[in-house]
Amino acid sequence: MSQPLQVSAPLVDVQWLKSALGHPRLVVLDASWYLPDANRDGRAEFGERRIPGAQFFDFDKTIADTESDLPHMLPSPDVFEAEARKLGINRDSVVVCYDGAGIFSAPRAWWMLKVFGHDQVAVLDGGLPAWVAASCALETGTASTPVPGNFEAEVVPDRLAQLPDVISAVESGDRRIVDARGAARFAGEAPEPRPGLRSGHMPGAQNLPYSDVVADGHFRSVHELAELFAARGIKQGDNVIATCGSGVTASVLALAMESSGLGRASVYDGSWAEWGARDDLPIATGR
Template sequence: MDPRTAADTAAPLEPPGPVVTTAWLAEHLHDPRLVLVDASSVLNRTEEAIPGALLLDLDGPFSDSSADLPHTLPPAEQLSAAARGLGISGTSTVVAYDARGIFASARVWWLLRAAGFDRVAVLDGGLPAWTAEGRPTAAHAAPPAEPGDVELTARPGFFADAEDVARALRDPAATVLDARSAGRFAGTEPEPRPGLRPGHMPGAVNLPYTRLQGPDGRLLPLPELRARLAACAPEGHRLVTTCGSGLTACVLALGAHLTGRDDVRVYDGSWAEWGRPGPRPVVGPDGS
Protein backbone atom coordinates (compact mmCIF):
# COMPACT_ATOMS: atom_id res chain seq x y z
CA MET A 1 0.00 0.00 0.00
CA ASP A 2 1.28 3.47 -0.87
CA PRO A 3 1.99 5.27 2.44
CA ARG A 4 1.45 8.75 1.01
CA THR A 5 -1.48 10.76 2.31
CA ALA A 6 -4.10 12.43 0.15
CA ALA A 7 -2.34 15.74 0.78
CA ASP A 8 0.93 14.26 -0.47
CA THR A 9 -0.59 13.14 -3.76
CA ALA A 10 -2.70 16.26 -4.28
CA ALA A 11 0.40 18.40 -4.73
CA PRO A 12 2.42 17.90 -7.92
CA LEU A 13 5.43 15.60 -7.78
CA GLU A 14 8.31 17.88 -8.61
CA PRO A 15 11.34 16.23 -10.23
CA PRO A 16 14.68 17.55 -8.96
CA GLY A 17 15.56 18.80 -12.44
CA PRO A 18 15.47 17.83 -16.11
CA VAL A 19 17.42 14.65 -15.29
CA VAL A 20 16.57 12.17 -12.53
CA THR A 21 18.66 9.36 -11.09
CA THR A 22 17.74 5.70 -10.86
CA ALA A 23 17.53 6.14 -7.08
CA TRP A 24 14.99 8.97 -7.42
CA LEU A 25 12.92 6.94 -9.85
CA ALA A 26 13.00 3.86 -7.61
CA GLU A 27 11.77 5.97 -4.69
CA HIS A 28 8.84 7.36 -6.70
CA LEU A 29 8.14 4.43 -9.03
CA HIS A 30 4.70 3.67 -7.58
CA ASP A 31 3.61 7.27 -7.10
CA PRO A 32 0.28 7.76 -8.90
CA ARG A 33 1.38 11.19 -10.06
CA LEU A 34 4.23 9.68 -12.10
CA VAL A 35 3.88 8.70 -15.75
CA LEU A 36 6.90 6.64 -16.79
CA VAL A 37 7.49 6.21 -20.52
CA ASP A 38 9.90 4.13 -22.56
CA ALA A 39 10.85 6.31 -25.53
CA SER A 40 13.22 3.82 -27.14
CA SER A 41 13.24 3.88 -30.92
CA VAL A 42 11.87 0.84 -32.73
CA LEU A 43 15.41 -0.38 -33.47
CA ASN A 44 16.44 -0.21 -29.80
CA ARG A 45 13.23 -1.26 -28.06
CA THR A 46 13.30 -4.34 -25.83
CA GLU A 47 10.63 -6.48 -24.20
CA GLU A 48 12.24 -5.69 -20.83
CA ALA A 49 10.90 -2.56 -19.18
CA ILE A 50 11.04 -0.69 -15.91
CA PRO A 51 7.90 -1.69 -13.99
CA GLY A 52 4.94 0.50 -14.90
CA ALA A 53 6.55 1.94 -18.03
CA LEU A 54 4.35 2.72 -21.02
CA LEU A 55 5.64 2.64 -24.58
CA LEU A 56 5.84 6.10 -26.13
CA ASP A 57 6.14 5.85 -29.91
CA LEU A 58 8.10 8.76 -31.32
CA ASP A 59 7.50 7.38 -34.82
CA GLY A 60 3.75 7.12 -34.26
CA PRO A 61 1.33 9.43 -32.43
CA PHE A 62 4.16 11.64 -31.15
CA SER A 63 5.22 12.65 -34.67
CA ASP A 64 3.52 14.41 -37.56
CA SER A 65 2.17 11.65 -39.79
CA SER A 66 1.61 14.15 -42.61
CA ALA A 67 5.29 15.10 -42.78
CA ASP A 68 7.68 13.45 -45.23
CA LEU A 69 10.45 13.47 -42.60
CA PRO A 70 10.91 11.07 -39.68
CA HIS A 71 9.35 11.82 -36.27
CA THR A 72 8.88 15.56 -36.70
CA LEU A 73 6.95 17.82 -34.33
CA PRO A 74 3.19 17.10 -34.51
CA PRO A 75 0.48 19.74 -34.16
CA ALA A 76 -0.35 20.62 -30.55
CA GLU A 77 -3.78 18.99 -30.82
CA GLN A 78 -2.27 15.68 -31.92
CA LEU A 79 0.45 15.88 -29.28
CA SER A 80 -2.17 16.57 -26.60
CA ALA A 81 -4.25 13.57 -27.67
CA ALA A 82 -1.19 11.30 -27.72
CA ALA A 83 -0.14 12.46 -24.26
CA ARG A 84 -3.65 12.02 -22.86
CA GLY A 85 -3.69 8.48 -24.25
CA LEU A 86 -0.76 7.69 -21.95
CA GLY A 87 -2.63 9.08 -18.96
CA ILE A 88 -0.74 12.37 -18.82
CA SER A 89 -2.68 15.09 -17.01
CA GLY A 90 -1.83 18.66 -16.21
CA THR A 91 -0.64 17.60 -12.75
CA SER A 92 1.40 14.59 -13.91
CA THR A 93 5.15 14.23 -13.78
CA VAL A 94 6.62 12.48 -16.82
CA VAL A 95 9.92 10.61 -16.74
CA ALA A 96 11.24 9.29 -20.05
CA TYR A 97 13.90 6.65 -20.46
CA ASP A 98 15.61 4.80 -23.29
CA ALA A 99 17.02 1.32 -23.80
CA ARG A 100 20.28 2.89 -25.06
CA GLY A 101 21.03 5.17 -22.12
CA ILE A 102 20.13 8.68 -23.25
CA PHE A 103 19.27 8.58 -26.93
CA ALA A 104 15.62 9.24 -27.78
CA SER A 105 14.38 10.05 -24.26
CA ALA A 106 15.67 13.62 -24.47
CA ARG A 107 13.33 14.12 -27.42
CA VAL A 108 10.33 13.54 -25.11
CA TRP A 109 11.72 16.13 -22.67
CA TRP A 110 12.13 18.63 -25.50
CA LEU A 111 8.76 17.92 -27.13
CA LEU A 112 6.74 18.36 -23.96
CA ARG A 113 8.58 21.50 -22.91
CA ALA A 114 8.06 22.92 -26.40
CA ALA A 115 4.35 22.31 -25.84
CA GLY A 116 4.20 24.06 -22.47
CA PHE A 117 4.62 21.06 -20.17
CA ASP A 118 7.61 21.50 -17.83
CA ARG A 119 7.20 18.69 -15.30
CA VAL A 120 9.19 16.25 -17.40
CA ALA A 121 12.60 14.65 -16.91
CA VAL A 122 14.97 12.12 -18.44
CA LEU A 123 16.26 9.08 -16.58
CA ASP A 124 20.04 9.35 -16.40
CA GLY A 125 21.57 6.27 -17.97
CA GLY A 126 18.21 4.89 -19.02
CA LEU A 127 17.35 1.21 -18.84
CA PRO A 128 21.00 0.04 -18.89
CA ALA A 129 21.73 2.01 -15.70
CA TRP A 130 18.58 0.63 -14.07
CA THR A 131 19.35 -3.01 -14.86
CA ALA A 132 23.06 -2.66 -14.03
CA GLU A 133 22.01 -1.91 -10.46
CA GLY A 134 19.92 -5.09 -10.29
CA ARG A 135 16.63 -3.22 -10.16
CA PRO A 136 13.43 -5.05 -11.17
CA THR A 137 12.04 -5.18 -14.69
CA ALA A 138 8.71 -6.28 -16.16
CA ALA A 139 6.72 -6.19 -19.37
CA HIS A 140 5.53 -2.80 -20.57
CA ALA A 141 2.31 -1.60 -18.95
CA ALA A 142 -0.90 -1.25 -20.92
CA PRO A 143 -2.17 2.29 -21.56
CA PRO A 144 -4.57 3.41 -18.82
CA ALA A 145 -8.29 2.93 -19.25
CA GLU A 146 -8.90 6.55 -18.28
CA PRO A 147 -7.07 9.10 -20.44
CA GLY A 148 -5.33 12.10 -18.96
CA ASP A 149 -6.54 15.67 -19.31
CA VAL A 150 -3.41 17.55 -20.37
CA GLU A 151 -3.84 20.38 -22.88
CA LEU A 152 -0.65 21.28 -24.69
CA THR A 153 0.03 24.56 -26.46
CA ALA A 154 3.01 25.21 -28.71
CA ARG A 155 5.67 27.53 -27.34
CA PRO A 156 7.81 29.44 -29.84
CA GLY A 157 11.57 29.27 -29.90
CA PHE A 158 12.20 25.56 -29.42
CA PHE A 159 12.55 24.34 -33.00
CA ALA A 160 14.42 25.62 -36.02
CA ASP A 161 13.72 25.07 -39.70
CA ALA A 162 16.21 24.95 -42.55
CA GLU A 163 16.14 28.72 -43.09
CA ASP A 164 16.85 29.30 -39.38
CA VAL A 165 19.83 26.96 -39.70
CA ALA A 166 21.12 28.76 -42.78
CA ARG A 167 20.98 32.07 -40.90
CA ALA A 168 22.74 30.56 -37.88
CA LEU A 169 25.53 29.24 -40.11
CA ARG A 170 26.15 32.80 -41.27
CA ASP A 171 25.92 34.34 -37.80
CA PRO A 172 29.26 34.76 -35.97
CA ALA A 173 27.37 34.75 -32.65
CA ALA A 174 25.73 31.37 -33.33
CA THR A 175 26.95 27.78 -33.51
CA VAL A 176 25.29 24.87 -35.26
CA LEU A 177 26.17 21.71 -33.34
CA ASP A 178 25.85 18.36 -35.12
CA ALA A 179 25.25 15.40 -32.79
CA ARG A 180 26.03 12.68 -35.37
CA SER A 181 29.14 10.53 -35.18
CA ALA A 182 32.44 11.91 -36.45
CA GLY A 183 32.33 9.53 -39.42
CA ARG A 184 28.86 10.60 -40.51
CA PHE A 185 29.79 14.25 -40.03
CA ALA A 186 32.87 13.78 -42.23
CA GLY A 187 30.89 11.74 -44.75
CA THR A 188 33.13 8.69 -44.40
CA GLU A 189 30.41 6.57 -42.78
CA PRO A 190 27.18 5.80 -44.64
CA GLU A 191 23.97 7.50 -43.64
CA PRO A 192 21.33 5.08 -42.30
CA ARG A 193 18.67 6.65 -44.53
CA PRO A 194 19.02 6.08 -48.27
CA GLY A 195 19.35 8.92 -50.72
CA LEU A 196 21.08 11.42 -48.43
CA ARG A 197 24.31 13.15 -49.35
CA PRO A 198 27.30 12.39 -47.10
CA GLY A 199 28.94 15.11 -45.03
CA HIS A 200 27.85 18.14 -43.05
CA MET A 201 26.67 21.72 -43.25
CA PRO A 202 29.48 24.20 -43.98
CA GLY A 203 30.35 25.93 -40.72
CA ALA A 204 28.68 23.36 -38.46
CA VAL A 205 30.66 21.90 -35.56
CA ASN A 206 30.63 18.22 -34.68
CA LEU A 207 29.80 17.25 -31.10
CA PRO A 208 28.63 13.62 -31.08
CA TYR A 209 25.93 13.21 -28.46
CA THR A 210 27.91 10.34 -26.92
CA ARG A 211 30.62 12.86 -25.98
CA LEU A 212 28.27 14.21 -23.31
CA GLN A 213 27.96 10.78 -21.67
CA GLY A 214 30.29 8.54 -19.75
CA PRO A 215 30.94 4.86 -20.50
CA ASP A 216 27.89 3.93 -18.39
CA GLY A 217 25.54 6.04 -20.52
CA ARG A 218 25.00 8.64 -17.82
CA LEU A 219 25.58 12.32 -18.50
CA LEU A 220 28.97 13.70 -17.55
CA PRO A 221 29.30 15.89 -14.43
CA LEU A 222 28.35 19.51 -15.05
CA PRO A 223 31.94 20.88 -15.21
CA GLU A 224 32.78 18.36 -17.94
CA LEU A 225 29.56 19.03 -19.80
CA ARG A 226 30.27 22.74 -19.69
CA ALA A 227 33.83 22.26 -20.92
CA ARG A 228 32.86 20.03 -23.83
CA LEU A 229 30.16 22.42 -24.98
CA ALA A 230 32.40 25.47 -24.58
CA ALA A 231 35.14 23.80 -26.65
CA CYS A 232 32.68 23.65 -29.56
CA ALA A 233 30.57 26.74 -28.97
CA PRO A 234 31.78 29.72 -26.93
CA GLU A 235 29.67 30.79 -23.97
CA GLY A 236 27.12 33.34 -25.10
CA HIS A 237 26.63 31.83 -28.54
CA ARG A 238 23.12 30.89 -29.45
CA LEU A 239 22.92 27.25 -30.43
CA VAL A 240 21.12 25.26 -33.06
CA THR A 241 21.47 21.53 -32.58
CA THR A 242 21.05 18.99 -35.36
CA CYS A 243 21.57 15.27 -35.93
CA GLY A 244 20.23 12.64 -38.29
CA SER A 245 16.52 13.11 -37.64
CA GLY A 246 16.00 15.33 -34.60
CA LEU A 247 16.45 12.78 -31.79
CA THR A 248 20.01 13.07 -30.50
CA ALA A 249 20.03 16.81 -31.26
CA CYS A 250 17.82 16.92 -28.16
CA VAL A 251 20.59 15.28 -26.11
CA LEU A 252 22.83 18.25 -26.96
CA ALA A 253 19.96 20.61 -26.09
CA LEU A 254 19.59 18.83 -22.75
CA GLY A 255 23.29 19.16 -22.01
CA ALA A 256 23.22 22.84 -22.93
CA HIS A 257 20.19 23.44 -20.70
CA LEU A 258 21.88 21.74 -17.76
CA THR A 259 24.84 24.11 -18.09
CA GLY A 260 22.61 27.18 -18.17
CA ARG A 261 22.63 27.73 -21.93
CA ASP A 262 18.99 28.24 -22.87
CA ASP A 263 19.34 30.05 -26.21
CA VAL A 264 18.98 26.74 -28.02
CA ARG A 265 16.84 25.47 -30.87
CA VAL A 266 16.61 21.97 -32.30
CA TYR A 267 16.60 21.61 -36.08
CA ASP A 268 13.67 19.27 -36.48
CA GLY A 269 14.41 18.20 -40.06
CA SER A 270 18.11 17.66 -39.32
CA TRP A 271 20.18 15.71 -41.86
CA ALA A 272 17.10 13.82 -43.06
CA GLU A 273 16.07 17.13 -44.63
CA TRP A 274 19.31 19.06 -45.19
CA GLY A 275 21.14 16.06 -46.67
CA ARG A 276 18.61 15.45 -49.41
CA PRO A 277 19.75 16.13 -52.97
CA GLY A 278 19.15 19.81 -53.63
CA PRO A 279 20.55 23.31 -53.23
CA ARG A 280 21.49 23.15 -49.53
CA PRO A 281 25.30 23.32 -49.31
CA VAL A 282 27.12 20.24 -48.01
CA VAL A 283 30.80 19.65 -47.19
CA GLY A 284 31.45 16.13 -48.39
CA PRO A 285 34.17 13.59 -47.59
CA ASP A 286 36.59 15.26 -50.01
CA GLY A 287 36.23 18.55 -48.12
CA SER A 288 34.23 20.28 -50.83
Protein backbone atom coordinates in the same frame (compact mmCIF):
# COMPACT_ATOMS: atom_id res chain seq x y z
CA MET B 1 8.16 10.97 -1.05
CA SER B 2 7.61 13.34 1.85
CA GLN B 3 8.06 16.44 -0.33
CA PRO B 4 5.64 17.41 -3.14
CA LEU B 5 6.63 15.57 -6.29
CA GLN B 6 8.54 17.76 -8.75
CA VAL B 7 11.66 17.73 -10.91
CA SER B 8 14.03 20.66 -10.55
CA ALA B 9 16.57 19.46 -13.11
CA PRO B 10 16.40 17.76 -16.53
CA LEU B 11 17.91 14.53 -15.14
CA VAL B 12 16.83 12.24 -12.32
CA ASP B 13 18.63 9.17 -11.01
CA VAL B 14 17.40 5.68 -10.27
CA GLN B 15 16.96 6.33 -6.56
CA TRP B 16 14.77 9.36 -7.23
CA LEU B 17 12.53 7.43 -9.61
CA LYS B 18 12.36 4.38 -7.36
CA SER B 19 11.14 6.52 -4.46
CA ALA B 20 8.61 8.31 -6.69
CA LEU B 21 7.00 5.19 -8.21
CA GLY B 22 3.32 4.97 -7.41
CA HIS B 23 2.86 8.70 -6.92
CA PRO B 24 -0.45 9.72 -8.55
CA ARG B 25 1.17 12.57 -10.47
CA LEU B 26 4.05 10.51 -11.87
CA VAL B 27 4.01 9.32 -15.49
CA VAL B 28 6.88 7.11 -16.68
CA LEU B 29 7.50 6.85 -20.43
CA ASP B 30 9.61 4.28 -22.25
CA ALA B 31 10.83 6.18 -25.32
CA SER B 32 13.13 3.46 -26.66
CA TRP B 33 13.96 3.73 -30.36
CA TYR B 34 16.93 2.32 -32.23
CA LEU B 35 18.66 2.74 -35.56
CA PRO B 36 18.00 -0.14 -37.97
CA ASP B 37 21.52 -1.54 -37.65
CA ALA B 38 20.98 -2.05 -33.90
CA ASN B 39 18.53 -4.90 -34.67
CA ARG B 40 16.41 -3.93 -31.66
CA ASP B 41 12.68 -3.23 -31.41
CA GLY B 42 11.80 -0.77 -28.68
CA ARG B 43 8.11 -1.67 -28.51
CA ALA B 44 8.82 -5.41 -28.39
CA GLU B 45 11.36 -4.94 -25.61
CA PHE B 46 8.82 -2.81 -23.73
CA GLY B 47 6.53 -5.82 -23.60
CA GLU B 48 9.34 -8.02 -22.33
CA ARG B 49 10.50 -5.78 -19.51
CA ARG B 50 9.90 -2.21 -18.40
CA ILE B 51 9.83 0.01 -15.36
CA PRO B 52 6.58 -0.69 -13.47
CA GLY B 53 3.70 1.47 -14.65
CA ALA B 54 5.51 2.76 -17.73
CA GLN B 55 3.74 3.60 -20.97
CA PHE B 56 5.35 3.35 -24.40
CA PHE B 57 6.08 6.67 -26.11
CA ASP B 58 6.32 5.93 -29.83
CA PHE B 59 7.75 9.09 -31.41
CA ASP B 60 8.66 7.20 -34.59
CA LYS B 61 5.30 5.95 -35.83
CA THR B 62 2.51 7.23 -33.59
CA ILE B 63 3.42 10.54 -31.96
CA ALA B 64 4.79 11.96 -35.21
CA ASP B 65 3.78 13.69 -38.40
CA THR B 66 2.84 10.53 -40.27
CA GLU B 67 2.28 12.44 -43.52
CA SER B 68 5.84 13.77 -43.70
CA ASP B 69 8.48 12.10 -45.86
CA LEU B 70 11.01 12.93 -43.13
CA PRO B 71 11.50 10.54 -40.20
CA HIS B 72 9.62 11.10 -36.92
CA MET B 73 8.91 14.76 -37.41
CA LEU B 74 6.94 16.57 -34.71
CA PRO B 75 3.18 16.10 -34.99
CA SER B 76 0.73 18.98 -34.80
CA PRO B 77 -0.11 20.30 -31.33
CA ASP B 78 -3.56 18.72 -31.57
CA VAL B 79 -2.14 15.28 -32.36
CA PHE B 80 0.47 15.54 -29.62
CA GLU B 81 -2.12 16.66 -27.10
CA ALA B 82 -4.42 13.74 -27.94
CA GLU B 83 -1.61 11.17 -27.76
CA ALA B 84 -0.23 12.61 -24.51
CA ARG B 85 -3.68 12.37 -22.96
CA LYS B 86 -3.92 8.70 -24.01
CA LEU B 87 -0.71 8.11 -22.05
CA GLY B 88 -2.31 9.54 -18.93
CA ILE B 89 -0.41 12.83 -18.96
CA ASN B 90 -2.10 15.67 -17.12
CA ARG B 91 -1.25 19.34 -16.96
CA ASP B 92 0.31 18.76 -13.53
CA SER B 93 2.00 15.42 -14.27
CA VAL B 94 5.65 14.86 -13.48
CA VAL B 95 6.98 12.90 -16.46
CA VAL B 96 10.14 10.80 -16.49
CA CYS B 97 11.40 9.43 -19.81
CA TYR B 98 13.86 6.57 -20.23
CA ASP B 99 15.19 4.26 -22.93
CA GLY B 100 16.77 0.85 -23.20
CA ALA B 101 20.16 2.13 -24.36
CA GLY B 102 20.86 4.26 -21.30
CA ILE B 103 20.94 7.66 -22.99
CA PHE B 104 19.94 7.72 -26.64
CA SER B 105 16.28 8.26 -27.54
CA ALA B 106 14.70 9.34 -24.23
CA PRO B 107 15.95 12.94 -24.66
CA ARG B 108 13.84 13.14 -27.83
CA ALA B 109 10.69 12.49 -25.78
CA TRP B 110 11.89 15.00 -23.16
CA TRP B 111 12.41 17.61 -25.86
CA MET B 112 9.01 16.95 -27.48
CA LEU B 113 7.23 17.48 -24.18
CA LYS B 114 9.23 20.66 -23.64
CA VAL B 115 8.35 21.91 -27.14
CA PHE B 116 4.67 21.42 -26.37
CA GLY B 117 4.87 23.32 -23.11
CA HIS B 118 5.25 20.69 -20.38
CA ASP B 119 7.76 21.87 -17.81
CA GLN B 120 7.81 19.01 -15.30
CA VAL B 121 9.67 16.44 -17.39
CA ALA B 122 13.05 14.77 -16.90
CA VAL B 123 15.14 11.91 -18.26
CA LEU B 124 16.29 8.95 -16.19
CA ASP B 125 20.08 9.12 -16.28
CA GLY B 126 21.35 5.67 -17.27
CA GLY B 127 17.92 4.57 -18.46
CA LEU B 128 16.68 1.00 -18.16
CA PRO B 129 20.21 -0.47 -17.87
CA ALA B 130 20.82 1.59 -14.72
CA TRP B 131 17.43 0.55 -13.35
CA VAL B 132 18.24 -3.12 -13.94
CA ALA B 133 21.76 -2.75 -12.53
CA ALA B 134 20.24 -1.41 -9.30
CA SER B 135 18.08 -4.57 -9.05
CA CYS B 136 14.87 -2.53 -9.20
CA ALA B 137 11.53 -4.18 -9.96
CA LEU B 138 10.47 -4.82 -13.55
CA GLU B 139 7.12 -5.35 -15.21
CA THR B 140 6.30 -7.50 -18.23
CA GLY B 141 3.38 -8.28 -20.53
CA THR B 142 0.67 -5.92 -21.70
CA ALA B 143 0.79 -2.50 -20.08
CA SER B 144 -2.26 -1.24 -18.23
CA THR B 145 -4.39 1.40 -19.90
CA PRO B 146 -4.08 4.69 -18.01
CA VAL B 147 -6.90 7.04 -17.16
CA PRO B 148 -6.89 9.68 -19.93
CA GLY B 149 -5.15 12.88 -18.92
CA ASN B 150 -5.97 16.55 -19.47
CA PHE B 151 -2.65 17.65 -21.01
CA GLU B 152 -2.82 20.81 -23.12
CA ALA B 153 -0.23 21.42 -25.83
CA GLU B 154 1.16 24.91 -26.29
CA VAL B 155 4.20 25.31 -28.53
CA VAL B 156 7.30 26.91 -27.01
CA PRO B 157 8.89 28.42 -30.15
CA ASP B 158 12.46 28.82 -28.93
CA ARG B 159 12.86 25.09 -28.37
CA LEU B 160 12.22 24.29 -32.04
CA ALA B 161 14.31 25.17 -35.09
CA GLN B 162 12.92 24.73 -38.57
CA LEU B 163 14.52 24.97 -41.99
CA PRO B 164 14.22 28.79 -42.36
CA ASP B 165 15.82 29.25 -38.94
CA VAL B 166 18.80 27.11 -39.90
CA ILE B 167 19.21 28.77 -43.28
CA SER B 168 19.25 32.14 -41.50
CA ALA B 169 21.82 30.88 -38.99
CA VAL B 170 24.10 29.60 -41.77
CA GLU B 171 23.84 32.84 -43.75
CA SER B 172 24.18 35.29 -40.86
CA GLY B 173 26.27 33.36 -38.34
CA ASP B 174 24.17 34.85 -35.53
CA ARG B 175 23.39 31.45 -34.03
CA ARG B 176 25.71 28.56 -33.22
CA ILE B 177 24.99 25.21 -34.87
CA VAL B 178 26.22 22.03 -33.17
CA ASP B 179 25.94 18.68 -34.93
CA ALA B 180 25.58 15.45 -32.92
CA ARG B 181 26.52 13.03 -35.71
CA GLY B 182 29.74 11.07 -35.68
CA ALA B 183 32.90 12.80 -36.90
CA ALA B 184 33.15 10.82 -40.16
CA ARG B 185 29.58 11.63 -41.19
CA PHE B 186 30.02 15.27 -40.21
CA ALA B 187 33.19 15.51 -42.30
CA GLY B 188 31.58 13.85 -45.30
CA GLU B 189 34.01 10.95 -45.08
CA ALA B 190 31.31 8.35 -44.37
CA PRO B 191 28.02 7.89 -46.25
CA GLU B 192 24.73 8.75 -44.60
CA PRO B 193 22.68 5.73 -43.47
CA ARG B 194 19.60 7.11 -45.21
CA PRO B 195 19.75 6.76 -49.00
CA GLY B 196 19.72 9.84 -51.19
CA LEU B 197 21.40 12.21 -48.75
CA ARG B 198 24.52 14.19 -49.51
CA SER B 199 27.47 13.90 -47.15
CA GLY B 200 28.89 16.72 -45.07
CA HIS B 201 27.52 19.35 -42.73
CA MET B 202 25.99 22.82 -42.63
CA PRO B 203 28.61 25.54 -43.21
CA GLY B 204 29.78 26.97 -39.90
CA ALA B 205 28.51 24.05 -37.80
CA GLN B 206 30.59 22.55 -35.02
CA ASN B 207 30.74 18.81 -34.41
CA LEU B 208 30.04 17.32 -30.98
CA PRO B 209 29.15 13.63 -31.40
CA TYR B 210 26.41 12.70 -28.95
CA SER B 211 28.51 9.72 -27.85
CA ASP B 212 31.07 12.18 -26.43
CA VAL B 213 28.62 13.59 -23.88
CA VAL B 214 27.76 10.17 -22.41
CA ALA B 215 29.85 7.49 -20.72
CA ASP B 216 28.55 4.05 -19.79
CA GLY B 217 25.00 5.11 -20.57
CA HIS B 218 25.10 8.15 -18.27
CA PHE B 219 25.68 11.82 -18.99
CA ARG B 220 29.15 13.07 -18.16
CA SER B 221 29.60 15.47 -15.25
CA VAL B 222 28.44 19.07 -15.49
CA HIS B 223 32.06 20.21 -15.64
CA GLU B 224 32.94 17.77 -18.42
CA LEU B 225 29.87 18.77 -20.45
CA ALA B 226 30.68 22.46 -20.13
CA GLU B 227 34.24 21.78 -21.31
CA LEU B 228 33.03 19.81 -24.33
CA PHE B 229 30.77 22.67 -25.41
CA ALA B 230 33.43 25.29 -24.65
CA ALA B 231 35.83 23.45 -26.96
CA ARG B 232 33.29 24.13 -29.73
CA GLY B 233 33.09 27.79 -28.80
CA ILE B 234 29.72 27.44 -27.04
CA LYS B 235 29.24 29.17 -23.71
CA GLN B 236 26.40 29.97 -21.37
CA GLY B 237 23.70 32.09 -22.96
CA ASP B 238 24.67 31.39 -26.58
CA ASN B 239 21.84 30.98 -29.08
CA VAL B 240 22.37 27.37 -30.18
CA ILE B 241 20.70 25.08 -32.70
CA ALA B 242 21.34 21.36 -32.21
CA THR B 243 21.13 19.10 -35.24
CA CYS B 244 21.92 15.47 -36.12
CA GLY B 245 20.65 12.89 -38.59
CA SER B 246 16.94 13.03 -37.80
CA GLY B 247 16.47 15.05 -34.60
CA VAL B 248 17.03 12.29 -32.04
CA THR B 249 20.62 12.69 -30.89
CA ALA B 250 20.36 16.47 -31.36
CA SER B 251 17.99 16.21 -28.40
CA VAL B 252 20.80 14.54 -26.43
CA LEU B 253 22.92 17.65 -26.97
CA ALA B 254 20.01 19.93 -26.04
CA LEU B 255 19.56 18.00 -22.79
CA ALA B 256 23.32 18.04 -22.15
CA MET B 257 23.39 21.82 -22.55
CA GLU B 258 20.45 22.37 -20.26
CA SER B 259 21.59 19.93 -17.58
CA SER B 260 25.04 21.53 -17.49
CA GLY B 261 23.60 25.00 -16.96
CA LEU B 262 24.57 26.36 -20.38
CA GLY B 263 21.01 27.26 -21.27
CA ARG B 264 18.36 26.20 -23.70
CA ALA B 265 19.16 24.96 -27.22
CA SER B 266 16.61 24.59 -29.97
CA VAL B 267 16.54 21.35 -31.96
CA TYR B 268 16.39 21.31 -35.75
CA ASP B 269 13.58 18.82 -36.25
CA GLY B 270 14.36 17.94 -39.88
CA SER B 271 18.11 17.82 -39.26
CA TRP B 272 20.34 16.24 -41.92
CA ALA B 273 17.46 14.10 -43.24
CA GLU B 274 16.01 17.36 -44.54
CA TRP B 275 19.14 19.44 -45.21
CA GLY B 276 21.11 16.67 -46.89
CA ALA B 277 18.24 15.87 -49.26
CA ARG B 278 18.08 19.42 -50.64
CA ASP B 279 20.44 20.12 -53.54
CA ASP B 280 19.79 23.87 -53.19
CA LEU B 281 21.26 24.07 -49.68
CA PRO B 282 25.00 24.58 -49.06
CA ILE B 283 27.18 21.91 -47.48
CA ALA B 284 30.72 21.83 -46.17
CA THR B 285 33.07 18.91 -45.68
CA GLY B 286 36.13 18.27 -43.57
CA ARG B 287 36.68 18.19 -39.84
